[in-house]
Amino acid sequence: MTQSPYVRLTIRGSERAADVIVPGSLTPADVIPEFIELVGETTKVSSLGLFTVLGARLEHTVPVGEQELLDGQVVQVLPLADAPLEPVVHDVVDRLTSIDVRGLWNDTSRPWVLGILSTVLLLLSLWFIPGAFSRPWWPVAGMYALTIVTAALKVHTLAWPLYAGSLLLTFLGGINFEFGSKESAIWWLSAFAANLAVFGVLRRRFLALGTALATLAAGIGIFILSTTLGATAEQAGAIVAVIALAALGLVPRFAMQGAGLYKVQDALAEDEDVKVKRVDVAISEAYEALSMSVVVLAVILAISLGLASALVVENIFAAITVAAVAIAMVFRTRHFPFALHRAVLWGAAIVTGVCCAQAIVASKPDLSVWLGVGVIVVAIAVYTVPRFAFRSSVNSALGRRISGVIERICTLVTVPALVGIFGVYSELLRTFQ
Structure with a gap:
């Protein structure tokens, strides 16, 4: 060499x-x-x-x-x-990374400040969720204001997921989606698509824009097709969530393939004369396509799982489906090397948890206190157990293997659980009897 x-x-x-x-x-x-x-x-x-x-x-x-x-x-x-963790995306993407670790706003101070602000943001969202999303209006306005302030801080740490979750939760509250306001949902999704279009045109990222809009159109199309064939909105949400989870595993490869990054890597491996500009363009297009697609899928997962969560109390298969998709989505974040991608997926998982909590509290109000305690315990465990349980290199490798096994199991469970939501197993049992 x-x-x-x-x-x-x-x-x-x-x-x-x-x-x-x-x-x-x-x-x-x-x-x-x-x-x-x-x-x-x-x-x-x-x-x-x-x-x-x-x-x-x-x-x-x-x-x-x-x-x-x-x-x-x-x-x-x-x-x-x-x-x-070992990434999926090639190290050549390192050239896009910019780092600022100087001054008081460093890796030590940032998590504390952002953690406090994000906790306030999440508590606000939890406070107004049990009632109708659009009442009262001023907590929603406060959520937007806090989100704008925190976004201005240029978040780069694990506080990202809480912001992303609260922001997605605010969007869900603003469109009043769970309460059947289809007109506001259409307006919001149209505004979301318009924002993607403006971003893509201004940045001249037409591949990323096309991928993102195609992903969004596919999600909406599957939802409309499911409801047309007789599924309820909640059942259609579960279908879209399972399909979006499958798409999430293919997004990195499609983004890099479409941007021509694999061809560039092959050319570099064969010691061909490759212009630096060609490499930069391929890297940049792959990153933009990956980012926009992951954000769109996170929004689709948040909305679809939010819809499906309405069934978790009355349908055990719906509860299994929602839990399996959310857990698989969280473990799948280890394949995405950039904090933004992991954050929006964690945010979608947070939205799912809050919507499930809302459904449970609405059905059994006496469980609200214990549910709150459980959420706090789970949140602490998620952030502390991986950090302290897998400190050695051997345990870290074991942790990665365990994560992979859990992700695969949850992914496999989603399909039979989704079938069970429609009462297929009950019908088969009655037929055999």
């Missing part, structure tokens, strides 16, 4: 970042001690490794010049126990 004599990298630590030029003959094991001093890390060298922003670890004993790093690529110094 051809070795680059020098490699220019941006090294990112937990507090600082540094631009360096590394001789291509040196290995990560040789340069990590110097990198630690540059970025001010205090962890022992033996427990640290070099990772791309998308989670691929640099080979410890292979020279840097032989690891196909791009000029100016961002590399993270991370404890091995906190290594990111």
Whole structure:
């Protein structure tokens, strides 16, 4: 393999970042001690490794010049126990990453500030959900105001999911979707499609725009077809949710295929003369198509699961379907390397949980306190258990395998559970009897 004599990298630590030029003959094991001093890390060298922003670890004993790093690529110094999960998207997307870890607004302060604000936002949404979404109107207006303020803070942490969930919840409240206001739903979806169109035209991302609008049209079309064939709105929501979950697993590959990223990678692997501009265009188009498609699917999942959640109390198969889709969606976020993509999917899961809670409280008001306690316990577990239970590299690998098994099981469960919503199993049982 051809070795680059020098490699220019941006090294990112937990507090600082540094631009360096590394001789291509040196290995990560040789340069990590110097990198630690540059970025001010205090962890022992033996427990640290070099990772791309998308989670691929640099080979410890292979020279840097032989690891196909791009000029100016961002590399993270991370404890091995906190290594990111292996991504689906190729590391070439690192070139899109911009990093700002300086000043008071850093990786330490940001989660606290955003966590407090996002908690307030979520509590507000939980407060007005038990009543009709559009009454009273001022909590909805307050949610919009807080969302605008928090969006201005340029969120880059795990607080994203709460914002995304509250924002989607506000949209659901604004259109009064669960209470049958079809006109307002049509207006909101039309405005959403118009926003996508304006964004795509202004950014000249016609591939991304076409993919997103096609995804949105497919979701609406499946819903209309299901209701035309006799399904209720809640049953149609469950159908759309299961299909959207399946599409979520195919979006990254379709986005990169459509942008020609695989062809560029093949050309680079065969040492062909590839222009830098062609690489940049392919990367940018793939990222835009991926982002817009994931956002559209998150909106579709939030609305469809919100509809299906109305059945969770009276239909055990509906409860299994909603839970399986939501859990599979959450575990599937590990395939998406960018915080925005994970955030909107987590947001859709939060919307699902809140809508299910609303349905349960409406049916059994005496369970509201215990339901609130359960939500708090689950939220704490989701954010703390993975962090402390899988700190070693062995346990981390075990955690990834367990996550994959859970995701596959939940995905397989969705289809038979969806069939059960329509009473097929009861009819078969009566037939045999």
